[in-house]
Every structure is written in C-alpha cells, then in structure tokens.
Amino acid sequence: xxxxxxxxxxxxxxxxxxxxxxxxxxxxxxxxxxxxxxxxxxxxxxxxxxxxxxxxxxxxxxxxxxxxxxxxxxxxxxxxxxxxxxxxxxxxxxxxxxxxxxxxxxxxxxxxxxxxxxxxxxxxxxxxxxxxxxxxxxxxxxxxxxxxxxxxxxxxxxxxxxxxxxxxxxxxxxxxxxxxxxxxxxxxxxxxxxxxxxxxxxxxxxxxxxxxx
Amino acid sequence: xxxxxxxxxxxxxxxxxxxxxxxxxxxxxxxxxxxxxxxxxxxxxxxxxxxxxxxxxxxxxxxxxxxxxxxxxxxxxxxxxxxxxxxxxxxxxxxxxxxxxxxxxxxxxxxxxxxxxxxxxxxxxxxxxxxxxxxxxxxxxxxxxxxxxxxxxxxxxxxxxxxxxxxxxxxxxxxxxxxxxxxxxxxxxxxxxxxxxxxxxxxxxxxxxxxxx
DNA sequence: GTCTATAAGCGGATAGAC
DNA sequence: GTCTATCCGCTTATAGAC
Numbered sequence: 001x002x003x004x005x006x007x008x009x010x011x012x013x014x015x016x017x018x019x020x021x022x023x024x025x026x027x028x029x030x031x032x033x034x035x036x037x038x039x040x041x042x043x044x045x046x047x048x049x050x051x052x053x054x055x056x057x058x059x060x061x062x063x064x065x066x067x068x069x070x071x072x073x074x075x076x077x078x079x080x081x082x083x084x085x086x087x088x089x090x091x092x093x094x095x096x097x098x099x100x101x102x103x104x105x106x107x108x109x110x111x112x113x114x115x116x117x118x119x120x121x122x123x124x125x126x127x128x129x130x131x132x133x134x135x136x137x138x139x140x141x142x143x144x145x146x147x148x149x150x151x152x153x154x155x156x157x158x159x160x161x162x163x164x165x166x167x168x169x170x171x172x173x174x175x176x177x178x179x180x181x182x183x184x185x186x187x188x189x190x191x192x193x194x195x196x197x198x199x200x201x202x203x204x205x206x207x208x209x210x211x212x213x
Numbered sequence: 214x215x216x217x218x219x220x221x222x223x224x225x226x227x228x229x230x231x232x233x234x235x236x237x238x239x240x241x242x243x244x245x246x247x248x249x250x251x252x253x254x255x256x257x258x259x260x261x262x263x264x265x266x267x268x269x270x271x272x273x274x275x276x277x278x279x280x281x282x283x284x285x286x287x288x289x290x291x292x293x294x295x296x297x298x299x300x301x302x303x304x305x306x307x308x309x310x311x312x313x314x315x316x317x318x319x320x321x322x323x324x325x326x327x328x329x330x331x332x333x334x335x336x337x338x339x340x341x342x343x344x345x346x347x348x349x350x351x352x353x354x355x356x357x358x359x360x361x362x363x364x365x366x367x368x369x370x371x372x373x374x375x376x377x378x379x380x381x382x383x384x385x386x387x388x389x390x391x392x393x394x395x396x397x398x399x400x401x402x403x404x405x406x407x408x409x410x411x412x413x414x415x416x417x418x419x420x421x422x423x424x425x426x
Numbered sequence: 427g428t429c430t431a432t433a434a435g436c437g438g439a440t441a442g443a444c
Numbered sequence: 445g446t447c448t449a450t451c452c453g454c455t456t457a458t459a460g461a462c
C-alpha cells in the first residue's frame with residue numbers, strides 16, 4: 001500500500017466519521033482536512049472534490065458489504081430462521097457503520113448522477129441476492145412452494161425493510177439498540193411466517209414465542 | 214387572509230417546488246426570493262431563515278395530510294381491500310407532492326431538533342391511525358382475529374411501506390408512475406393476505422388476480 | 427410590507443513553493 | 445505528497461430608505 005493510498009483511506013475514514021456525526025452538508029472538505037491534521041490543499045491532491053469522496057466511500061462500502069454477506073451466507077448453506085435473522089442484523093450493523101449514507105441516500109443520488117448509477121447497480125445486486133436466498137430456502141424445504149410473481153414481491157418487501165429499518169427508527173425518534181434492531185427482526189419474521197413449510201413451522205414453534213396466525 | 218399571510222404562503226409554495234426539483238441544499242433563500250420575484254430582504258421579513266421555512270412547510274404538510282386522510286377514511290366506514298389501496302395511493306401522491314421532505318427526512322430531522330420533535334409527533338399520530346384501521350378491519354370482519362402484539366408489528370410493517378415506498382422507487386432508479394405505485398399496492402396486498410377473513414378472501418378472489426398462498 | 431445595498435463569513439478550489 | 449497562501453463566488457442576514 002503506497003503512501004498515497006494510505007492517506008486516501010485515512011481521508012475516507014475521517015470523512016465517514018464526520019459525515020455520520022454531522023451530515024454531508026455540515027461537513028466541509030476543510031473540516032475533514034483539519035480533523036485529519038492535513039492541509040486543504042493536500043486533500044484536494046487526493047480527491048477532486050467532496051462528491052468524489054462520497055463516491056469513494058460508497059465503492060468501499062459496497063465491496064465490504066458484498067464480501068461480508070458472502071461470508072455468512074454460503075449460497076448452499078441452510079435456509080433457516082436463524083440465518084435469516086443473522087443476516088438482517090449484519091445488514092443493520094453495516095448500515096449503522098455508514099449511517100450517513102442511508103440517511104441521505106435519496107438526496108445524494110439525486111444530486112450526483114454518477115453515484116446514482118453506482119447505487120442502482122448495487123441495489124440490483126442486493127435484490128438478486130435476496131431473491132436467491134428465497135429460492136434456496138424453497139429448494140431446501142424451509143419455505144413452501146411460492147409462485148414466481150409472489151417471489152418477486154417478497155424480495156422487494158424484504159429488501160425494503162433491510163434498507164430502511166434504521167431510517168425508520170431514527171426518524172421515529174427511537175435509538176438504535178439491540179432491542180429496536182430485534183423488533184425489526186420480529187417484523188421480518190412476521191412477514192416470512194406465512195411462507196414457512198410445515199416442517200420449518202414445527203421447528204420454529206419450539207423456539208421462542210413466535211406468534212401463530 | 215392578510216397580505217402578510219398571502220406572501221408567506223406564496224413563499225412556501227415556491228420553496229416546495231424548488232426544493233422538490235433541486236433539494237434543500239442547492240436551493241438558497243435568494244433563489245426562492247428570485248423565483249417569486251420578491252427581494253431577499255422581504256423574504257427575511259417573513260421567515261427568520263431557511264430552517265423556519267422548512268418547518269412551516271412541514272406543519273402545513275401535516276395538516277393537509279391528516280385532513281385528507283380523514284376525508285377518505287371514515288373511521289366507521291368499510292375496512293376492505295379497495296379502501297386500503299385507495300389510502301395507500303393517496304399517501305403516495307401526498308408524499309410525491311412534498312417529495313423533497315421524505316427524500317431528505319432523516320438528514321433534516323438530524324440537523325433540526327425542533328423539526329424532529331414535530332415529525333416524531335406526526336409519526337406517532339400516523340401510526341395510531343394505521344393501528345385504528347387495523348382494529349376496525351378486524352371488528353368489521355374484513356380481517357380475522359389478530360393477537361395484540363402482532364397488530365403492533367403489522368402496524369409498523371404497513372407504515373414503513375407507506376413512508377418509504379417512493380424513496381425505494383427513486384433510489385432504485387425507477388420512475389414514479391401509476392405502474393410502480395401499483396406495484397407498491399401489490400406488495401401491501403401480499404402483506405395483508407394472511408390476515409384476511411374467510412369472507413374477505415372469497416370476495417377478493419373474485420376480483421383481479423390476487424395470488425393465493 | 428417591501429425594497430436596495432451591503433457586510434461578514436465561509437466553502438470550494440487552485441497555484442506554486444518545498 | 446504536502447504545505448501555505450489566496451481567490452472567487454456565493455449565502456446568509458441585516459440596516460435603513462420608501
């Protein structure tokens with residue numbers, strides 16, 4: 001890793017922290033440089049402008065996200081309640097780490113077409129991953145048979161939850177805690193319940209107090 | 214309506230349009246004044262600053278929203294599929310009218326505690342309205358009996374969809390059209406399907422191609 | 427109420443030395 | 445690579461005339 005690369009990633013780290021705390025609007029390139037102890041000129045040597053910093057953060061974020069997902073989701077691994085919930089929590093913790101981005105997502109992609117293209121591609125990839133998980137769960141007998149069109153709807157239903165649960169908590173005035181994240185998982189579980197197979201239902205019933213319909 | 218009030222509401226109207234088009238960050242108080250054909254000084258006579266304009270927009274938005282909701286939702290009226298979908302569409306159109314606000318929601322409430330307090334109150338009110346609709350639907354035999362805790366989860370599940378569907382479309386690179394709004398309704402319908410009563414199920418089946426489980 | 431004029435300050439960005 | 449110095453332009457906000 002070259003010296004330039006090291007400075008670059010220090011800039012990104014600092015920027016993420018400041019953005020998370022105060023938002024991209026309030027944090028200027030000067031603030032980032034000052035927090036890091038480098039000069040504004042130096043920062044501009046590494047990045048053309050603030051937008052480019054944000055895009056670089058997103059690229060990093062996407063890579064980390066996909067690799068973390070693959071780590072805990074062997075595509076041929078068990079489609080079951082525990083793994084689904086673990087994945088949901090992982091995504092939420094991930095969103096928390098880059099929380100400024102999800103907070104400002106709609107505004108950011110509106111004002112930067114290049115970032116929008118990056119995000120849309122990532123978004124589709126994630127949808128495909130969710131869809132694959134659903135298909136796998138059916139194949140493994142964790143979910144029952146589900147018509148194709150319904151699988152599409154289910155995919156979006158799930159992904160929308162994963163994408164916006166943190167935002168939902170924050171704008172509703174709730175703290176992000178283990179408890180509120182767990183509530184998200186409860187809702188997800190509720191969404192999935194109608195689609196569990198007989199055998200999955202039986203094994204889930206033995207666990208914690210899931211509500212029957 | 215006094216002259217001051219008329220100018221005030223013209224400022225708000227213009228601000229909403231500009232904010233929707235370019236976002237609150239890109240639109241300055243000067244832009245708003247210029248677009249309206251008044252002087253910057255005049256604008257500052259009516260509002261202390263941009264934040265105050267945004268708060269005023271939100272207050273107006275909340276009032277319009279609640280009154281529109283009550284208009285099409287007689288609390289004792291029919292809890293049925295048609296009215297639920299009509300309500301969803303109404304909310305989406307409403308969100309579209311003030312789309313800048315939902316786009317920037319998380320960032321706006323983060324940087325303005327006063328706005329946050331207003332929004333949280335409104336948010337709770339909306340949750341209560343959704344909850345009431347669920348209870349009424351059960352009472353009227355449109356939904357089957359649902360345990361209390363599950364009703365809570367269902368309330369949030371529905372409200373999250375209503376709140377973020379437009380955002381979901383936009384960040385995914387989709388246009389907001391009749392078709393994409395209808396897809397939101399389809400997802401909502403899917404969420405509700407497990408909770409329909411026998412009689413509601415029968416009447417829904419006769420309608421358009423709803424997917425059975 | 428509305429205007430004109432303007433102060434004050436900041437953010438973004440670059441040039442050129444080291 | 446990094447720094448210092450600096451500039452332009454813009455945004456906010458106010459004072460004071462009408």
